[in-house]
Structures are given as C-alpha cells and as structure tokens.
Amino acid sequence: MAVIQFQHVDRVFHQNGKDFVALKGINLEVNDREFVAVVGPSGCGKTTCMRMAAGLEHPTGGHVKVDNEIVTRPGPDRAVVFQAFALFPWKTVWDNIEFGLRSLGVEAGERRRRIEQIIELMGLGGYEHTYPHQLSGGMQQRVAIARAYVLDPKVLLMDEPFGALDAQTRVVMQEELVRLARKNPRTVLFITHAVEEAVYLADRIVVMSRRPGTIREIIDVKTVREAEDWDQHKRIEDVMDLASFVHLRTHVWKLLREQQLGDQH
C-alpha cells in the first residue's frame, strides 16, 4: 500500500518576475515500510520533494498525499530529520526528544518509557541532560533521529541527514540507520546526493534529472540486496565490495553522470 504519493507534482518558483520550474511531473509512490532514497544533482529539487511531503512547502501543480490525505501543513505524523539537525539549543537531549511526544499528548509515564527506549537504541545513554552544543555533530544527529523516531511517525523524512558529518561518523551513522531500519522498518523518504549511501540504505532509489527536476529512473535495490544477502555483513565496506553492490552503484553513477554531461552543452 502506498503511504506517500506524489501525483503529477509540479513546483514553480517565482523570482524577479521570472518562473523557475524546479520540479515537473513527479509521480512517485512510497509503500508502507519502504525505504526510498532520492538522489540527484544539486538543485534538482530533491529537497523540495521532501519539504512538500513534510508540508513545509506546497506543490504548484498536482498533489502530495500521505495516507491518502493531501498534505497541507507540517505535523508529527511526518517527522523530519534536517541536515542542519535543528535541535533546540536551549533544551537538553531529553527535552528535545520529548518535545514532539508532548504535542501528541502522550502521558508522562509513557513518554518516559518511549524516550528511555529510543535513548538506549540510539546509544545516547548518559547524555540525557546535556545540551546540543556540548555534543559532537554525530551525536547531535543521533538526537535528531531519536526525536523523529520516538514519535513513531507514519513516515520519516530525511534531508541529507549525514551531509554535515565527517566521513567516519557518517559511516557509523549509516550502519546504525541500516540496523534501525531493518530491525524496526519505517516508511522513509531519504534525500541524499551520495550514491553509495543511497545504494547501501535504500529499498528503492529514485534518480532525478537536472532542473527542471524529473524522475529519470527508479531502481529496485531490495530485490538484489535480499538475493545477495547483503545484511549478513555488518560493515559497510564489506557490502561495498560485493559485485552486486558495485554494479548498482556504477549504474546510478552513470545515470547521474549523464545529467552532468547534459549540463555542459
């Protein structure tokens, strides 16, 4: 069943009296508990897609639906993990994670139980009462993921969540997210420009074209992953060595490269 639906979505920006077509004719369905990664050259409108599903922006044509309802505004059923973390600097780790649960009206005892559980799961034990600025980038992003995950949202929207992290932290976070996603699958729309990250994490990859952003191709990774049993490997580098992984990665790379070349004419 499709949880997120993009139906003939267009997005036109008006700037200095001119129209810029950012997205054109986007049709995409993300199924229940499916992890879909969107990759594309910068400026292709992939972040705009995520923001429209979140209700932070609106299409100028077509509809974005979540659970068969047209998205009109942001809400806790569509939790977002931002690239810039966007943790509240004046709240502790605990209070940041609790913020959304309070909006949902979850009672105190249940809030405590859920927060303790997610803190354990995300390896944040001992940091409950620290402030975001006292944490490293990687730890901050764990808190941001915990803050979204704890709501048990219908969909998780992630906008280049590891883009601001250093290479090593990034790898650790990717492995953790895979662990989390396989153990506790959610409907995820994941925006990235990193091809390997997309192949490693996603069930399907949506490759977008340059502006105006359109869907170039949708690639099924899950079938390959399950057939080749990638998940038996704990480490990302072992998965990245597999022939099937390399094959998919190269395929996505070529599609993106064509977009770059198209730009040079």
Next chain:
Amino acid sequence: MIAPPLPAAPFWRLTAAGAISFLALWSAVALSGITARAFMPAPWDVVARFGELLVRPFAGYVLHEHLLSSLQRFGMGFCLAVLVGIPLGLLMAWFKWVDRIVTPAFEAVRFVAPIAWVPFAALWFGTGIGGPVLIIFMGAFPPVLINTYRGAKQVDRKYIEASQMLGASAWRGMTEVLLPAAVPSIVAGLRISAGLGWQSLVGAELIVASSGVGYLMVKGQASVSTATVMCGMVAIGVVGLLIDVALRRVQASIERRRGI
C-alpha cells in the same frame, strides 16, 4: 593598526584617574569662589548633606524612604512594561495579523517622549501612584517590545519548522521556541528599558508625586539647597548604575549558559 588590548590593572588605574580628576576639578571650582558655596557645594559638602538626609527627614521622608518609594514605582512600571511587552512582541512575531494591527499605533506612540506623558498622567492620576507608573511604562515599554519582536523575528527558520513538524501549538511555539531563542535580545532590551524607565521616573516625580527622589530634588530646589539637589542626582546615578550592573550580570550568565 589595532592596539593590543590593555592588561586589566592599568585599565583600572585609568578609571580611578578619571574619577579623581573629576572630583578635583569640582572641588577646585567650588573652592575658587567663582560662585557662592550654597550654589556650588564641594564634594564633601554633598557627602555631609547625604549623611544628613539619611537620618533627618526632608520633604516628609529620609533619603532611603524616598529612594524606596521611587524604586517601588519603577518596579511597578518596569514589570508592567515587561508583562505587556514580551507577550505582545512574541504574538507580533508569530502572527502576522497582530503585527499589522499593532505596528502603526506603536510606531506613532513611541515618538511621544515619556516626559510628554506627564500632563496626561497628571490629569488622569493627579499625584497618585498611577501617574509615575504610566510614565515609566511609556519609557520602558518600547525597548522591551522592539527587542522581543526583533529577537523573535530573527529566530532561525529551522527551529520554527522543527517545532511545526513536531506538532507544536502556537502557544508552545511562542513559549518554547520564540521566547528562549529571543532571550539574549530580550535581556539586551531590558537593559535599555530599565535605563529609560529609571530616567523617566525621576522626571515624572519632579511633577506628579509627593515622595521619591525627584520630589526630594524639587523640594531641595524650593529651599535653595543645591547640596540636596546634588544628593538626589548622585542617588539617581548610583541606583541606575546598580540596576544596569544587575541586568548585565543576568545577560552574561545567560550568554555563558548558551555557549555564545
């Protein structure tokens, strides 16, 4: 070229040198006989008068009672300005329509100097507590409102989006996102507003009060006691400085906790 920062010790010495030069100049003028000592008392005359005012009532009360009465009015007017200014500033930053309604009236009213409210206050409240409170409110309110509004408007968009996607109501958005984010700007506004409020209060007491430091000074003028008037000025200056130092402490501790 930028001069390297001075070490702390000579800096203090300069401050002391400034104060001593000022007092020396004052003493010289007072002793020179250019004017009668009654019109230009020496620093020690003022200190002596200060001691007298602390024990012997003048204009109905001793000096610290006058001060207490001034501080009481200041406290009321200042608190009222804070209680109205902060919520209104947050509402204006969150709801565009509130901004549209309030801004034109506010922009016009804030050009009426606090002292210009004195005749109005006298008509409405006579010498009751309402007059000075209204005047200090008019002095203290604009900086609180402006700084709350600007601070809240400058909050990084990502925090507002985060609160929205986490389902926060307008109330929680204002109290848990805008307010804490705007706190450094609000405290800076409180400092300006306390300064303006304290200044306008004493101005108000010159006209619409029957106690307070301003009233003491008017009575001092009536009995041609320059020393009394100067004691009032010193008291105003010192208390104003103390209020500012206290708020500066608050500001510094908030900035330290935020890791700014």
